[in-house]
Structures are given as C-alpha cells and as structure tokens.
Amino acid sequence: xxKILVVEDEYAIRELIALNLTRAGxxxxxxxxxxxxxxxxxxxxxxxxLALLDIMLPNMDGxxxxxxxxxxxxxIGIILLTAKVQESDKIEGLSxxxxxxxTKPFSINELLARxxxxxxxxxxxxxxxxxxxxxxxxxxxxxxxxxxxxDTLDLTQVEYQIMEFFFKNPGTALNRETILNAVWxxxxxxxxxxxxxxxxxxxxxxxxxxxxxxxxxxxxxxGYRWSxx
Ligand code: CA
Numbered sequence: 080x081x082k083i084l085v086v087e088d089e090y091a092i093r094e095l096i097a098l099n100l101t102r103a104g105x106x107x108x109x110x111x112x113x114x115x116x117x118x119x120x121x122x123x124x125x126x127x128x129l130a131l132l133d134i135m136l137p138n139m140d141g142x143x144x145x146x147x148x149x150x151x152x153x154x155i156g157i158i159l160l161t162a163k164v165q166e167s168d169k170i171e172g173l174s175x176x177x178x179x180x181x182t183k184p185f186s187i188n189e190l191l192a193r194x195x196x197x198x199x200x201x202x203x204x205x206x207x208x209x210x211x212x213x214x215x216x217x218x219x220x221x222x223x224x225x226x227x228x229x230d231t232l233d234l235t236q237v238e239y240q241i242m243e244f245f246f247k248n249p250g251t252a253l254n255r256e257t258i259l260n261a262v263w264x265x266x267x268x269x270x271x272x273x274x275x276x277x278x279x280x281x282x283x284x285x286x287x288x289x290x291x292x293x294x295x296x297x298x299x300x301x302g303y304r305w306s307x308x
Contacts, residue, residue: 128201132157173276179269209221217229255275
C-alpha cells in the first residue's frame with residue numbers, strides 16, 4: 080500500500096484530503112506542521128512514496144520542507160498545495176524539488192488524479208533493464224539513473240523520466256505537449272509551463288554551462304531537442 084504524508088495546518092482541509100486518500104486505498108499519515116512531518120518521515124524515510132505539502136505552514140513552510148525531503152530522498156513524489164496563484168510561487172516550488180503543485184481550492188477528483196499520476200512516475204518501471212549509451216551520457220533504466228562521464232547525476236524521478244524520453248528520441252525536436260504527455264500523462268491537469276521549469280532545473284544538472292545549453296537544446300517556438308553528441 081502506498082504511504083502518503085499529508086502536511087496541512089488547516090484541520091478541515093487536512094481531514095478532507097486524508098479521508099479521501101484513505102478511501103481511495105492509500106495509507107495516510109497526517110501532520111499539522113513541517114516539524115511534525117519530519118518526525119513522522121524520519122521514522123521510516125524509505126517507506127513514503129508521496130508527500131502532499133501545504134506551502135503556508137506555521138514556523139517551517141512547505142517550500143523549506145520540500146527542500147529537506149528532496150535533499151534526502153530523490154525518489155519520493157512531492158506535490159505542493161498552494162493558496163497562492165502567482166507564477167513565481169509555482170516556479171519557486173518546482174525549483175525546490177517538487178514534482179507538481181495544486182492551487183487551492185481543488186476538487187477531490189483532481190487531487191486523486193494528480194496523486195495517481197505522480198505515484199505512477201515514482202514507481203520503478205518493471206521489465207526494462209536497458210542501458211543506453213549516448214555520447215558522454217549513459218541511461219541505466221534498471222537503476223533509474225543517468226550518468227555523465229561516468230558520474231551519476233542527482234535527478235528526481237520526474238527529471239529522470241524526461242531524460243528517459245530524450246534518450247528514446249535523440250536528435251528529435253519534441254514539442255512541450257509531447258513531453259508533457261509522455262512524462263506527466265495525458266490527463267495532467269496543470270500547465271505546459273511545468274515542462275519549461277523542469278527543463279531549466281535539468282539543465283543545471285546536465286549541461287556543462289547551463290546558460291549555454293548544448294545537450295538540451297531549445298527549439299524556438301516549439302520545444303526541445305536532446306543531442307548527446
Ligand atoms: Ca496553510
């Protein structure tokens with residue numbers, strides 16, 4: 080059973096989320112603060128598949144908590160819950176290592192769809208053990224990691240999936256919608272801008288000089304092209 084950590088200081092919202100996730104078959108752990116969430120999480124870090132983090136929390140906020148979780152765990156799925164709608168908050172949230180964000184208020188159907196979509200991405204894919212070499216890069220599907228010059232890149236599961244999609248389509252101009260569908264799924268509710276935010280983060284890890292990307296190239300007015308050579 081997938082374990083989900085729900086961190087929300089407002090009792091009614093926390094219960095609404097927790098009850099619906101429990102009803103959908105998930106094992107839910109509730110925390111009203113980031114501090115309490117860390118206590119619960121640190122008892123068994125590898126057990127959690129997903130964390131839903133409200134951004135506005137007393138004391139430590141959801142962004143800081145997200146960074147803490149992400150720095151210790153590249154595999155956990157993280158969805159931020161925000162009452163704010165400014166684009167800068169979303170981008171800050173995704174830069175902190177979150178996989179997705181939801182703006183409150185949201186419907187239960189949207190919540191369940193997004194939770195399922197993130198869980199699908201963080202679960203290891205089965206049956207595929209291919210190792211693909213392209214230029215200085217190696218994609219190891221079994222270990223779900225990407226190496227550059229034989230050094231493992233520190234990627235989140237979403238970033239790994241983007242790289243996996245690039246490796247399957249080298250030298251091909253891929254538009255944002257195609258990348259979004261391949262990585263986030265066709266039923267993704269959010270904005271296509273999430274692709275750009277993740278690419279920007281990925282370039283920091285993949286490129287020799289992120290300000291002059293040569294591997295993840297921009298195809299103006301269209302999307303991106305992976306060129307490992
Ligand atoms: Ca709150």
